[in-house]
Amino acid sequence: MAVLEVKSLKKSFGKTQVLKGIDFSLEKGEVLAIIGSSGSGKTTLLRCLNSLEFADNGTITVNGDVIFDAEQKQKFSESELRQKRLHFGLVFQQFNLFPQYTVLQNVTLAPTLLKKGTPEEIKANAVKLIESVGLSEKIDFYPCQLSGGQQQRVAIARALALQPDVLCFDEPTSALDPELTGEVLKVIRSLKDGNSTMIVVTHEIDFAHDVADKILFMADGVIEEFGTPEEVIENPKSERTKAFLSRVN
Amino acid sequence: MFSFDTIIQQFPVVFEALNVGFIQTLKLFFVTILGALPLGLIISFGSMSKFKPLSGLIKIIVWIVRGSPLMIQLLIIYFFPGLVLGTNIWGNGESGRFFAAAVAFIINYSCYFSEIYRGGIQGVPHGQQEAGQVLGLSKSQIFFKVTLLQMVKRIVPPMSNEIITLVKDTSLARIIALQEVIWAGQAFMKGSQGISGQIWPLFFTAIYYLVFNGILTLLFNALEKKLSYFKA
Numbered sequence: 418m419a420v421l422e423v424k425s426l427k428k429s430f431g432k433t434q435v436l437k438g439i440d441f442s443l444e445k446g447e448v449l450a451i452i453g454s455s456g457s458g459k460t461t462l463l464r465c466l467n468s469l470e471f472a473d474n475g476t477i478t479v480n481g482d483v484i485f486d487a488e489q490k491q492k493f494s495e496s497e498l499r500q501k502r503l504h505f506g507l508v509f510q511q512f513n514l515f516p517q518y519t520v521l522q523n524v525t526l527a528p529t530l531l532k533k534g535t536p537e538e539i540k541a542n543a544v545k546l547i548e549s550v551g552l553s554e555k556i557d558f559y560p561c562q563l564s565g566g567q568q569q570r571v572a573i574a575r576a577l578a579l580q581p582d583v584l585c586f587d588e589p590t591s592a593l594d595p596e597l598t599g600e601v602l603k604v605i606r607s608l609k610d611g612n613s614t615m616i617v618v619t620h621e622i623d624f625a626h627d628v629a630d631k632i633l634f635m636a637d638g639v640i641e642e643f644g645t646p647e648e649v650i651e652n653p654k655s656e657r658t659k660a661f662l663s664r665v666n
Numbered sequence: 667m668f669s670f671d672t673i674i675q676q677f678p679v680v681f682e683a684l685n686v687g688f689i690q691t692l693k694l695f696f697v698t699i700l701g702a703l704p705l706g707l708i709i710s711f712g713s714m715s716k717f718k719p720l721s722g723l724i725k726i727i728v729w730i731v732r733g734s735p736l737m738i739q740l741l742i743i744y745f746f747p748g749l750v751l752g753t754n755i756w757g758n759g760e761s762g763r764f765f766a767a768a769v770a771f772i773i774n775y776s777c778y779f780s781e782i783y784r785g786g787i788q789g790v791p792h793g794q795q796e797a798g799q800v801l802g803l804s805k806s807q808i809f810f811k812v813t814l815l816q817m818v819k820r821i822v823p824p825m826s827n828e829i830i831t832l833v834k835d836t837s838l839a840r841i842i843a844l845q846e847v848i849w850a851g852q853a854f855m856k857g858s859q860g861i862s863g864q865i866w867p868l869f870f871t872a873i874y875y876l877v878f879n880g881i882l883t884l885l886f887n888a889l890e891k892k893l894s895y896f897k898a
């Protein structure tokens with residue numbers, strides 16, 4: 418059974434339709450890379466999955482549980498909505514760490530407030546996650562004392578602490594200096610080996626090719642092409658995909 | 667004639683009178699702070715309301731209050747109700763004057779504070795709230811655990827400027843004869859307790875403001891330093 422199933426998702430801002438009917442599904446442990454030119458709706462799609470925006474049409478199903486249905490969006494209460502969005506995690510382009518908290522506190526804050534275990538369990542788990550992103554030495558540092566790459570790795574640990582079914586990344590390396598992208602991509606790669614289901618919006622085509630099981634090429638609010646990296650990146654069928662790939666390479 | 671001997675001789679009497687005046691100054695200061703800090707927050711929420719008639723009305727009020735002299739506002743608030751109704755709604759004597767002054771100061775300063783709050787609230791990047799949302803936090807958890815401290819950090823420097831200005835602005839209450847420290851100093855020009863034609867007591871009142879603002883400055887610096895461990 419698919420972990421994630423997205424059906425005919427549509428979203429408009431005012432008169433502009435940004436998502437024009439998005440359908441795809443993702444199996445457990447799969448990594449989906451979303452590529453496409455600027456303004457094609459990639460961020461909007463991730464924001465709809467994470468309930469930061471609400472689609473005008475369509476459904477989102479996680480593990481068979483309908484977590485969003487445009488027909489009945491009024492029916493979820495605030496606290497139900499919070500439960501539903503925990504199926505997803507989101508790593509932002511700009512990290513958005515909480516500046517007043519240390520690395521450890523950033524990772525433990527949400528599990529603590531949501532009572533996801535005893536304080537000892539939460540801390541032990543956070544320490545493990547921080548170690549897994551290679552930041553044990555910085556555990557008591559504040560975000561302002563970290564490089565962009567380190568901050569983004571903390572953001573990944575923070576998202577993982579809630580054990581989302583699907584972890585989303587919105588261009589996780591595009592706010593970073595080129596020499597720092599490697600360390601973040603390495604962490605994402607290691608998560609794949611840990612069997613996390615992930616959706617990564619990225620401009621790093623080589624990374625997408627190596628790490629992703631599926632590639633989704635978006636253009637103008639529609640899925641122009643969907644398939645394995647071999648299909649979409651090596652042998653694109655659509656003219657738009659070809660044009661895009663030749664532009665970014 | 668200016669002579670130190672007279673000053674030393676007059677000092678005990680003057681000092682006591684100025685202290686009494688300064689207590690009134692402090693009372694006005696603290697009452698204004700206690701009233702304007704919460705009222706300012708309410709006004710700032712109003713000015714950010716999505717309900718346009720409300721936010722528009724509040725913006726006009728804030729513009730009028732910030733755009734006109736506090737001294738005129740004091741005079742209008744103290745005298746206008748009496749002119750219209752024929753009776754002094756504030757009550758008689760010093761307590762009536764204090765009541766009117768407190769109302770004028772609270773209105774005036776809550777409008778200034780509201781703009782500082784608004785800047786502080788809007789200055790916290792929206793991404794902070796979104797990060798809290800995707801982590802499943804509730805609205806109040808996001809406010810208290812994520813944005814509040816960042817807001818406070820942003821607010822402290824402009825707030826401390828405004829509060830130091832308030833200390834000096836309390837002297838404007840002199841215009842409705844509130845018996846604060848300037849009034850007390852001036853009394854020795856006209857004549858009081860056997861001392862008259864003396865301007866030094868009035869000059870001396872500046873020391874009170876300086877000392878009090880010095881203490882406030884130290885407190886605010888300490889607070890700023892305490893919040894300097896993070897960048898927001």
Ligand SMILES: Nc1ncnc2c1ncn2[C@@H]1O[C@H](COP(=O)(O)OP(=O)(O)OP(=O)(O)O)[C@@H](O)[C@H]1O
Pocket residue numbers: 430435453454455456457458459460461462
């Ligand atoms: N809140 C909003 N209000 C109005 N228009 C929006 C909003 N968010 C996005 N849009 C518009 O939707 C379109 C798609 O935006 P989106 O951010 O999803 O693109 P993207 O594929 O992520 O682009 P990029 O690669 O530049 O990040 C753009 O034209 C954008 O201007």
Ligand SMILES: [Mg+2]
Pocket residue numbers: 459460461587
């Ligand atoms: Mg984007």
